[in-house]
Amino acid sequence: MKKDALIYIFGHKNPDTDSICSAIAYAELKKAQGHRAKAIRLGKINKETEFVLDYFNVDAPDYLPTIRTQISDLNIDKVEHLSPQLSLRTAWDKTKSTNIKVAAVVDEENKLLGIVTLSDITSRFMDIQGNVEALKATPLKNILKTLSAYLLVGSEEQFNPSGNALIAAMTPDGMAPFVAKNDIVLVGNRRDSQLKSIAEGANCLIVTCDGHVYEDVIKKAEKHGCIIMRTMHDTYTAALLLNQSIPVEFVMAKDSLAAFQINDYIDEIKDEMLQSRHRAYPVVDSDNVVQGFITRYHLISQSNKRVILVDHNEISQSIDGLEQAQILEIIDHHRIGGLMTGSPIYFKNEAVGSTATIISGLYRDFKIRPSANIAGILCAAIISDTMYFKSPTSTGKDKYMAEKMAEVAGLDLEDFSKKMLDSSSTIISMSPKEILNYDFKEFFLNRHKVGIGQITSSNMEELDLIREDLLAYLEETLEAKEYQVLMIIVSDPAREGSEILFAEKESGTVNKAFNTGTTNNSMFLKGVVSRKKQIVPFLNSVLK
Numbered sequence: 433m434k435k436d437a438l439i440y441i442f443g444h445k446n447p448d449t450d451s452i453c454s455a456i457a458y459a460e461l462k463k464a465q466g467h468r469a470k471a472i473r474l475g476k477i478n479k480e481t482e483f484v485l486d487y488f489n490v491d492a493p494d495y496l497p498t499i500r501t502q503i504s505d506l507n508i509d510k511v512e513h514l515s516p517q518l519s520l521r522t523a524w525d526k527t528k529s530t531n532i533k534v535a536a537v538v539d540e541e542n543k544l545l546g547i548v549t550l551s552d553i554t555s556r557f558m559d560i561q562g563n564v565e566a567l568k569a570t571p572l573k574n575i576l577k578t579l580s581a582y583l584l585v586g587s588e589e590q591f592n593p594s595g596n597a598l599i600a601a602m603t604p605d606g607m608a609p610f611v612a613k614n615d616i617v618l619v620g621n622r623r624d625s626q627l628k629s630i631a632e633g634a635n636c637l638i639v640t641c642d643g644h645v646y647e648d649v650i651k652k653a654e655k656h657g658c659i660i661m662r663t664m665h666d667t668y669t670a671a672l673l674l675n676q677s678i679p680v681e682f683v684m685a686k687d688s689l690a691a692f693q694i695n696d697y698i699d700e701i702k703d704e705m706l707q708s709r710h711r712a713y714p715v716v717d718s719d720n721v722v723q724g725f726i727t728r729y730h731l732i733s734q735s736n737k738r739v740i741l742v743d744h745n746e747i748s749q750s751i752d753g754l755e756q757a758q759i760l761e762i763i764d765h766h767r768i769g770g771l772m773t774g775s776p777i778y779f780k781n782e783a784v785g786s787t788a789t790i791i792s793g794l795y796r797d798f799k800i801r802p803s804a805n806i807a808g809i810l811c812a813a814i815i816s817d818t819m820y821f822k823s824p825t826s827t828g829k830d831k832y833m834a835e836k837m838a839e840v841a842g843l844d845l846e847d848f849s850k851k852m853l854d855s856s857s858t859i860i861s862m863s864p865k866e867i868l869n870y871d872f873k874e875f876f877l878n879r880h881k882v883g884i885g886q887i888t889s890s891n892m893e894e895l896d897l898i899r900e901d902l903l904a905y906l907e908e909t910l911e912a913k914e915y916q917v918l919m920i921i922v923s924d925p926a927r928e929g930s931e932i933l934f935a936e937k938e939s940g941t942v943n944k945a946f947n948t949g950t951t952n953n954s955m956f957l958k959g960v961v962s963r964k965k966q967i968v969p970f971l972n973s974v975l976k
Contacts (some may be wrong), residue, residue, distance in 0.1 A: 437738055439469045439760065440499065442751060443787075444744035446872040446885075447473050449481040450505035451743040453813035454787040455493060457806050458742055458763060461791065464800050466885050468935055469740075470495040474751050478870050478886070480816060484857035488808040488841070499737050500753030501698045503715055506735065508724040513538045516545055516681035519574040520861040523680040524553050534712045536722045537684045543720045544691060546684030548896065549711065553683055564595040566682040567616070567674075572659070578677040579663040579670055585650055586659030593635050597674055599667055603627040608944065616668050616674070623649060629660045638674070691716055694723045695972050696962055699756075702731060743787040745779075748874050763790055765825075766964060770876075785826040788813035789914060807840035811851055819888075819925055820849045825962045853888060859976040860894040867898075868920055873963070877972045880916035883909075890926045899933065903953055906935035917971060930956040933965075945970040 441459045443451025455471040462469035471493040477485070485492055487630050510533040512526040517952060527535040527550055537546040559834060572591040576583060594614040604624045611617060613633035619625045621643030626696050630635055630652050636659040639645055645660060653660050663670055692701050692712045705713065705728060712725040739754070740761040746769030747754055761778040782790050788810045802810065814834040818826035821834075838845050860868055868885040875882045889895060897942075912917045915937070922931040933954045934942050942948075948955050960966045 436468060439738045439740055440472050440496065440729050440757075441469055441740045441742060442472045442474055442493075442496070443577055443600060443742050444749040444873065445474045445479070445751075446869050447475050448743075448871040448886075449484055449816040450476065450786050450788055452477060452481050452493065453484065453516060453809040454763070454791050456490060457788065457802065457810050457813075458552045458740065458791050458794075460802065460806050461795060461798070461800060462740075465798070470494075476869075477614070479858075480855050482850060483852060484809055484812040484816075487852075488805040488812075490805050490809055496751065498697075498752040499739060499757045501736050501756050502694075503692060503698065504694050505724055505737055506698075506726065506730045508714070508715055508726050508730060510724045511535050513542055513722060514548065514680050516684070517571055517574070517679045519570075519578050519677045520553050520680055520683065521578045521676035524550065524676070528552070532712045532725060532727055534725055536714055536725070537680060537686075538722055542722055542724050544689070544714055544716050547712075547714055548680055548684040552685065552865050553680075556662050561917040566678040567593055568595040569682070570678050574677040574679065575636075575638075575674065576661060578673050579638065579661070579665060581661040581663035584645055584662055585653045585658040586636075586640075586657070586948045590657050590659055591636065595913050597671070599671060600625045600629060609890035618670055618674075620643075620667065621641070626660075627652060628802060630656050634658055636661070638663060640665060640670045667929070689714065692726060693718070695898075698731065701726075705731065735941060738748070742791070745769050745781070746875075747771050749783075749905060750877060763787055767968075775860055782829075783827070784812040785821075785823055785830040786817035788817070789830045789833045791825075792837055793829070796836075802837070802840060803921065804841045807837040811837035811841055811843060811845070812848070815849045815852060815932060819923065820853065822925060822928060823962045823965075824959075825965050834869075851861075854890075858891070858894070859887060859922070860891075860897060864898070864902050867902065868905065868909070868918075877916075877968070877975045880975045882916065882917045882919075882968075882971055882975070883913070883915050884919045884921065884967060886921040886923060888923045888925065890924050892924065892927075892931070895922055895931060899954060903935070906933060906953075910935040910937065916975065919967070921960075921967065925960045925961075926956075927956075928961075929956055930960045931956050932960075941971075941974055945974040 443455050452473055459469040459471040473493045473495055477492055509532055511530050514523050514535050514537045516537050533550045535548050537548055539545055572588045593615055593616050597616040598610055600617050600619045607628050611629055611632040611634055614635040616636045617629040617634045618638045618640055623646045626649045636899045639662045694715050694717050712727045715723045715726050717723055736756055736758045738760055741755045742763045743763050745764045759773050759777055763780050765782055765784050792810050811834050814830050818830050821831050867887055870887040872885040906918050906952045917936045919934045936942055
């Protein structure tokens with residue numbers, strides 16, 4: 433596993449305390465081993481988990497709705513940023529040094545103005561009329577730099593060319609029909625040609641071959657506001673280089689640019705890239721600041737996000753886009769579902785009451801002592817998932833690890849567990865949707881879709897007040913989302929059992945599964961507190 437690649441660690445959708453705390457604790461363990469790891473969550477944190485994180489002063493993980501590959505996950509090409517006033521010559525030198533022969537033209541804040549390719553620059557030399565317009569807007573500094581010239585007379589403010597440029601190859605008396613006001617004239621060291629060009633109103637003289645400029649020519653140029661520069665280049669070369677001083681903004685593509693956002697998903701932009709003929713596409717952020725360029729090559733060389741799943745191993749309970757991610761590990765205590773991976777992975781699955789128990793054991797296996805707050809949330813997760821060791825899924829290892837983590841965190845187990853379990857017991861203030869989704873999991877039992885939500889409450893009087901609303905919501909959701917069975921388990925630690933409210937597509941399914949004769953779609957099951965061991969197996973046997 434590459435230690436420099438970020439690893440996302442997360443539990444299941446509608447996360448419970450075990451799911452959230454295990455993700456946080458395992459991310460911290462990975463960091464201690466030298467990896468870049470980040471815990472994330474796939475849903476809203478419930479009241480109990482909120483209490484635990486606040487109690488131990490641990491930040492909640494960031495919410496991430498999907499793990500699909502984004503442009504930001506790719507190693508896109510970082511290209512040259514060009515100023516719009518930069519000369520074509522400089523733009524050519526900078527652009528040809530890149531792998532994709534494309535550059536971004538940006539403003540002072542690096543916001544995208546356009547893009548330029550080598551072919552854009554070369555095509556400029558075939559557009560004579562376009563060059564005339566471009567030379568009008570060419571800064572004097574561009575010409576001086578491109579021609580390696582130095583200024584003898586004049587300043588940037590005096591430079592106001594017509595856009596026409598010509599070589600004074602004729603005798604002075606034959607220049608009049610060709611030289612017009614504000615033209616750029618390339619001349620040699622002939623004094624009479626230099627004087628005649630100024631007299632005809634030239635705005636700029638480019639003296640080639642490092643030719644001599646006489647004193648009377650300089651004085652006349654100063655009087656008429658004519659700029660004179662001198663270059664070592666011969667006349668032919670200087671004429672070619674003059675066109676290379678044109679600002680790159682005159683050749684850049686700027687209309688209807690096909691640009692992508694840095695957070696765009698690859699599967700959403702792929703078709704547009706494959707169907708178009710562009711070589712590369714600029715990538716910008718939300719402020720239109722250029723981040724780089726993406727090409728078709730990146731589509732076939734993309735690096736998927738790396739993930740570790742905790743407290744679940746079924747794709748229906750996991751993050752959107754999981755099929756695009758590289759699964760590195762799975763740490764879980766549930767049944768093994770139908771998830772497939774592209775290569776062998778580290779899969780640790782134990783028959784214990786909590787994923788936090790497994791992760792606590794990994795800290796000890798690697799001889800890494802967790803911080804007090806991490807030990808605290810691991811202990812809390814074990815208490816939560818085992819109903820303070822009352823659940824039939826609870827094992828001796830759960831209790832042992834909870835006690836060890838409590839020692840590190842400085843906790844009184846009994847006192848803390850009472851505070852924590854009481855924190856989630858008020859349901860009267862919650863909507864039916866919130867109660868169902870508090871800790872909700874979806875299962876496919878023999879191809880039948882089953883949804884089971886679970887919540888803890890010791891106040892049966894509150895439950896009685898909202899029972900009818902809950903049953904009505906279950907019926908509505910069952911039909912809307914095409915469940916075979918939909919349940920809410922309200923576990924009561926004081927009564928050591930659970931109130932079960934349900935809706936079913938085929939009448940009698942639940943009664944048959946639990947051998948009851950209830951007629952009002954609700955029942956109390958003594959000793960039943962585990963969804964995994966005491967609910968799902970019985971539904972599974974009936975739904976065969």
